[in-house]
Amino acid sequence: MDDKQTSVGTQALRRSYFNTVLPGQDIEEGAFLPTADELPPKRTPFISLLNAALQIGVRTGLADGTPLEKDRLLDAARKSAGMDDFGDPWFERPLDALLEAIAAEAKLNAAGVFAARQQFHKVLVDRLWAQDWFRRHPEILERSIPRPVVIVGPMRSGTTRMHRLLASDHRFSHMRSFETISPVPRPDFEDVLAGEKEDFRPILAARIMKVARLANPRTLSIHPTGPYEPEEELGLLVSSMYGMKHEAQWQVPTYGRWCEGVDATPAYRAMADMLRLIGWSQQESSIKPWILKTPQHMLDLPALLTVFPDARLIFTHRDPKAVVGSAASLAWNQTIIYSDDVRPEDIGREWLRKTGLQVDRMMAARRGIPADRMIDVHYDDMDRDWRGTMDRVYNFLGLEIDPAVPAMEDFLDRSRGLKRTPHRYSLAQYGLTDGEVADRMEGYIDAFDLRSELLAARLVDHG
Structure with missing residues (x-):
């Protein structure tokens, strides 16, 4: 097959892909044209059906348009909760920036608007409930958060x-996981503590996880989880x-650039208060150090260390080619x-x-x-010798590891059951090349001796 035939065939494949999976998208002249094995994953039919149903609902008045x-x-949140104290009003600044970006850039479909409305409502109601808990139980805010361990x-670097x-x-x-989805207990949670509910x-x-898997069955391979699995605190920053x-x-x-340009300390102070509430709801001793992690901390270490000045930090590193490819894959699978x-x-x-920028x-x-x-x-060190x-x-x-090893081995066995298939991806799926990533990340690669990993990268996440 000559070059012209290859180009025509690829163009047809590209058009077919987007016409069936992302209807109505224009293919610009000179746009990135992947080969058959370089196409990113498709969206599931479930979302197309949900979109169609919600569009009908909006037209008929059965769904909020x-x-x-x-x-x-x-x-709407005040009316639902019957409360009006949202706490520190700082959250309204990122909310304004986010709503402006959604209106101008997000190009949400009917399912996207529906999901965004539900998400905003839940976060705002949780803020109201949180302030009510702080008012009713002032001892919550007196809990200490000593020497947290922050990853x-x-x-996608093994955090x-x-x-x-x-x-x-x-x-x-x-x-x-259920606490990062719903960090704030419902107002009747004291009945739960008493064993009555x-x-x-x-x-x-x-x-929510069942619906997420219907919307994107790759969820299990990208980020395997369950309601009681350990989870990061990103949901606590979302509360701001x-x-x-x-x-x-x-x-x-x-919106992303707005967040990158602002002092995040208020969001981290609010996150610390939410951790206090979660610790109280777990009935855990406040002496026990927290294990925390979210990639957001890469951007906000000054704010993190202002709020948690005695934090101990575990930095994870991975071949940047794998990090960028995996991050793009995660974002793509959600955005579509x-x-x-x-x-x-x-x-x-x-x-x-x-x-x-994170690096x-x-x-x-x-x-x-x-x-x-x-x-x-290093990610590869964990793959080769997790125990060492x-x-x-x-x-x-400064701790003995032996008491924790049986539980760690149980986790590793369980995680193999959670993650049924590896997460596979490629830079080419997202219009990137190895050289571009290597050039941008050269300083990071040299500083942490990642060059050998870069050359031998495997764009597969096994866990």
Whole structure:
């Protein structure tokens, strides 16, 4: 087959893909044209059916078709909760930036608007409930958060594996998945503590996960989880309408840049108060150190260390080619649920930029952190010898590892059941090349001796 035939065939494949999966998207002249094995994953038919049903619902008045506007969202939350104290009003600044970006950039479909409305409503009601708990139980805000262990690394660099291994150790406190989805107990939670009611939050989390798997069956391979699995605190930053979670599900680049340019300390102070509430609801001792992790910390280490000045930091590192490819894949698989107009090369460029900024800020912040407060862990080292790597981590933390090993081994066995298939992806799916990533990340590669990993990268996440 000659070059002209190859080009025509690829163009037809590209058009067929987007016409069937993302209807109505125009293919610009000169746009990135992948080969057959370089196409990013398709959206599931479930979303197309849901979109069609919601469009009918909006036209017939059975579904809410009003714009996503701040005053409407705040009023709806007040009415639902019967409360009006949202706490620190700082959250309204990122909320304004996010709503403006959604209106201008996100190109949400009917399912996207529906999901966004539900998400905003839940977060706002949770804020109201949280303030009510703080008022009724002032002792919550008096809880200490001593010497938290914070895992800091780029998205997809092994932070989840490190977090869950440490969370297996009963000497630490950790959040569970249902708590990052619903961090605030319902107003009747005292009946749960008294054994008179069941906590509804794990039930809700299980339902949300079932819907998420219908919308995107790749969820299990990208980020395997369950209602009671250890989970990161990104949902607590979302309570302030702040953070990368929004960027990984919607096309909102101006919002992302707004967050990158603001002092995040208010969001981290609110996150600490939410941790206090969660610790209280778990009935855990406040003496136990928390295990924390989210890639957001890469951008916000100064704010993190302002709020948690005695934090101990575990930095995870991975071949940047795998990090960028995996991050783009995660964002793509979420964004195509909520928008019919999204281009894989746009996703790739944004997450290359975002990952590069994360690395730059992390490296700058490390210059002011004492060496005895941090340790570096390589993804490939964990793959080759998880026990030896965890021995190093426990020496850094000043703890004996032996009491925790059986629980860690149980986690590793369980995780193999959770993750049924590896997460596979490629840079080419998102319009990127190995050379572009290597050039952008050269300083990071050299600083942490990642070059050999770069040359031998395997773009597969096994856990």
